[in-house]
Amino acid sequence: MSTSFGADFLTTQPLPRNYYNIIRSAPAVNIDYFQSSGSAMLAYGGTEERQNAFTLDGVNVADAGAGQHWILPAVQWFQEIQVSGLGAPAEYGGFTGGIINGVTKSGGNEFHGELRALLPAGVVTSDQ
Numbered sequence: 001m002s003t004s005f006g007a008d009f010l011t012t013q014p015l016p017r018n019y020y021n022i023i024r025s026a027p028a029v030n031i032d033y034f035q036s037s038g039s040a041m042l043a044y045g046g047t048e049e050r051q052n053a054f055t056l057d058g059v060n061v062a063d064a065g066a067g068q069h070w071i072l073p074a075v076q077w078f079q080e081i082q083v084s085g086l087g088a089p090a091e092y093g094g095f096t097g098g099i100i101n102g103v104t105k106s107g108g109n110e111f112h113g114e115l116r117a118l119l120p121a122g123v124v125t126s127d128q
Helices: 007-011 019-023
Strands: 002-006 029-031 041-043 053-056 078-084 099-104
Touching (some): 019 078
Parallel strands (some): 053 099
Antiparallel strands (some): 078 099
């Protein structure tokens, strides 16, 4: 079972965009609010968070001992977030929980960028 969230889905999520809110949108992913870490997530069959694999562009970014991620960039960096579980490829051996892979946006030969300003309501209104 695998779910992929593309750029269109990622940019239309409510603010603040949180990695965990997107991950829990995948079927069979449950959040365990009683865990102490920020990666408190149970996935695929009620496994514990330390049984999940966190990868960034296919490279393991998880602490093998604790099963928690070491680094997860801002959601705006991602082109796609993939969540897999049961039936995962053999390259993910040793993990019995979910496999979360963040695919970062790729560059090109042209210089371009983006500027976003997220202002709370009432900041740009006049008192008059």
